[in-house]
Amino acid sequence: EAGVAQSPRYKIIEKRQSVAFWCNPISGHATLYWYQQILGQGPKLLIQFQNNGVVDDSQLPKDRFSAERLKGVDSTLKIQPAKLEDSAVYLCASSTRGALGYTFGSGTRLTVV
Amino acid sequence: GQQLNQSPQSMFIQEGEDVSMNCTSSSIFNTWLWYKQDPGEGPVLLIALYKAGELTSNGRLTAQFGITRKDSFLNISASIPSDVGIYFCAGLNYGGSQGNLIFGKGTKLSVKP
Numbered sequence: 001e002a003g004v005a006q007s008p009r010y011k012i013i014e015k016r017q018s019v020a021f022w023c024n025p026i027s028g029h030a031t032l033y034w035y036q037q038i039l040g041q042g043p044k045l046l047i048q049f050q051n052n053g054v055v056d057d058s059q060l061p062k063d064r065f066s067a068e069r070l071k072g073v074d075s076t077l078k079i080q081p082a083k084l085e086d087s088a089v090y091l092c093a094s095s096t097r098g099a100l101g102y103t104f105g106s107g108t109r110l111t112v113v
Numbered sequence: 114g115q116q117l118n119q120s121p122q123s124m125f126i127q128e129g130e131d132v133s134m135n136c137t138s139s140s141i142f143n144t145w146l147w148y149k150q151d152p153g154e155g156p157v158l159l160i161a162l163y164k165a166g167e168l169t170s171n172g173r174l175t176a177q178f179g180i181t182r183k184d185s186f187l188n189i190s191a192s193i194p195s196d197v198g199i200y201f202c203a204g205l206n207y208g209g210s211q212g213n214l215i216f217g218k219g220t221k222l223s224v225k226p
Contacts, residue, residue: 004155040218040219041216041218041219042117042119042201042203042216042217042218042219043156043201043214043216044216045213045214048213056213091155091156093155102158102214104155104156104157105155106153106154106155107153107154107155
């Protein structure tokens with residue numbers, strides 16, 4: 001089966017600009033996650049979707065981050081405006097049976113200068 | 114929030130040596146998982162542990178779920194160059210945020226041929 005697709009792979013923006021990331025999960029996976037991985041740390045959950053509904057967004061900085069999964073398939077994560085501390089790899093993952101069926105994408109590496 | 118303490122932070126070993134790394138938590142988890150992340154890629158699941166005291170193997174990898182549910186270790190026997198990467202432990206609790214993995218900071222493994 002095809003894996004979790006993410007784009008772009010790399011993005012460099014200036015602080016205060018906006019940026020969007022796209023994720024296409026594995027076909028049939030109802031649950032989709034966005035994680036932020038800062039250099040030298042483990043991934044941290046930003047938001048979890050079940051189909052097109054939000055299950056957990058408690059760690060999403062909602063003043064600047066937003067995410068949607070309108071048709072319950074692919075998803076976009078947006079940052080507006082970006083800060084220097086947003087520099088990280090943004091990982092998308094999908095699963096069909098909770099964490100045990102997790103598959104991560106290769107991530108988008110964001111650099112904010 | 115919940116935090117996982119993973120050690121060691123990095124390891125430099127000779128090919129053929131055995132490796133051991135561990136993870137501790139201040140709170141209980143129902144499931145422990147171990148992932149490996151290669152540069153530029155997302156984490157890939159190595160082993161999942163579901164019951165306290167459980168010992169599970171996957172090839173040269175062996176992991177155990179601590180009796181207290183607050184710790185886990187991963188052993189790699191007879192290391193080879195392709196074992197190089199960052200290993201993450203992750204804890205999972207079922208409930209309202211099912212599938213929300215809490216990751217450790219990772220153990221960076223370097224193998225000298």
